[in-house]
Amino acid sequence: MKTRIASHRGGTLEYGDSTPSGFAATARMAVEEVEFDVHPTADGAIVVHHDATLDRTTDTAGVIAEMTLAQVKRARIDYSPAEAPLTLEELCAIFRPSPVDFRCEIKSGSDRRPYADFVPKVVACLERGAMLERTGFSSFDYETLCELKAASGRPVLWLVSPDVLYHLGLRAICDLARAIGVPELALSARLARAEEAAFIRGEGLDFGVWGAHDRATLRNAFGIGAKVLTSDRPSLALLCRDAFLAEEGRP
Ligand code: FE
Numbered sequence: 649m650k651t652r653i654a655s656h657r658g659g660t661l662e663y664g665d666s667t668p669s670g671f672a673a674t675a676r677m678a679v680e681e682v683e684f685d686v687h688p689t690a691d692g693a694i695v696v697h698h699d700a701t702l703d704r705t706t707d708t709a710g711v712i713a714e715m716t717l718a719q720v721k722r723a724r725i726d727y728s729p730a731e732a733p734l735t736l737e738e739l740c741a742i743f744r745p746s747p748v749d750f751r752c753e754i755k756s757g758s759d760r761r762p763y764a765d766f767v768p769k770v771v772a773c774l775e776r777g778a779m780l781e782r783t784g785f786s787s788f789d790y791e792t793l794c795e796l797k798a799a800s801g802r803p804v805l806w807l808v809s810p811d812v813l814y815h816l817g818l819r820a821i822c823d824l825a826r827a828i829g830v831p832e833l834a835l836s837a838r839l840a841r842a843e844e845a846a847f848i849r850g851e852g853l854d855f856g857v858w859g860a861h862d863r864a865t866l867r868n869a870f871g872i873g874a875k876v877l878t879s880d881r882p883s884l885a886l887l888c889r890d891a892f893l894a895e896e897g898r899p
Pocket residue numbers: 683684685753
C-alpha cells in the first residue's frame with residue numbers, strides 16, 4: 649500500500665497558511681489529497697481558513713463567525729501575494745478539474761465549541777460544488793465526528809490529539825471510534841510508532857498520521873505504513889515517498 653499524501657492547508661511551509669496560491673499549486677501536484685479547514689461567516693458563507701480568527705495569519709483581526717464574507721475578503725494572508733481567504737465554493741472550483749481529492753476538516757469556533765448546524769451546510773456546499781463524492785472528512789472533535797457520520801455517507805477520519813491520546817489511551821479511542829462507526833484514526837506524526845500503528849490495525853481500524861513536515865517524520869510515516877499523512881511540505885513529502893518506494897524496490 650502506498651501512503652497517500654495530503655497537502656496540509658495547501659502546503660503551509662511552502663506557500664503560506666491556507667493561501668489561494670498554495671491551493672492552486674497543490675491542485676497541480678502529484679499528491680492524492682488537499683487538506684483544508686472550514687469556518688462559517690456571520691452571513692452564511694463558508695471560509696477556508698485554519699484558525700477561527702484571522703489574527704494569526706492575516707493583516708486583519710477578527711472572529712470569522714462574527715464577520716461578513718465581505719469583511720473576511722478584505723483581509724490579506726501573510727506569506728501570500730496579497731491574497732484573501734477563499735470560500736469553499738472557490739476551493740471547489742480550483743479542484744474540480746484536478747485529480748487531487750478533498751480532505752475537509754471541520755473546525756470548532758473560537759470558544760472551542762462546534763459551530764451549530766455547520767456540518768450539513770458544509771456537506772450541501774460540497775455537493776453543490778460537485779466535490780462531495782471526492783471528499784473525506786476529519787475532525788479532532790468527538791461531537792463533530794458524530795455529526796459527520798449522520799450528515800453524509802462519506803469517509804470520516806478521527807484526528808487524535810496528543811492530549812486525547814494521553815488521557816484516553818489507544819484502546820478506549822479505538823472502542824469509541826468503532827462505536828460511532830469511524831473507521832480511521834490519525835495520530836500526530838511525532839507520536840506515531842510501529843507499535844501504535846499495529847495496535848490500531850489490530851483493532852480493525854485504518855491508521856494515518858497528521859503533521860509530517862520534515863524528512864525524519866515523513867520517513868517514519870512511510871515506514872510504518874500510514875494510509876495517509878498530512879504535510880505542510882507536500883513537495884518534500886513527494887520526494888521522500890519516491891525515495892522510500894525506491895528503497896523498498898517498489899515503483
Ligand atoms: Fe486541519
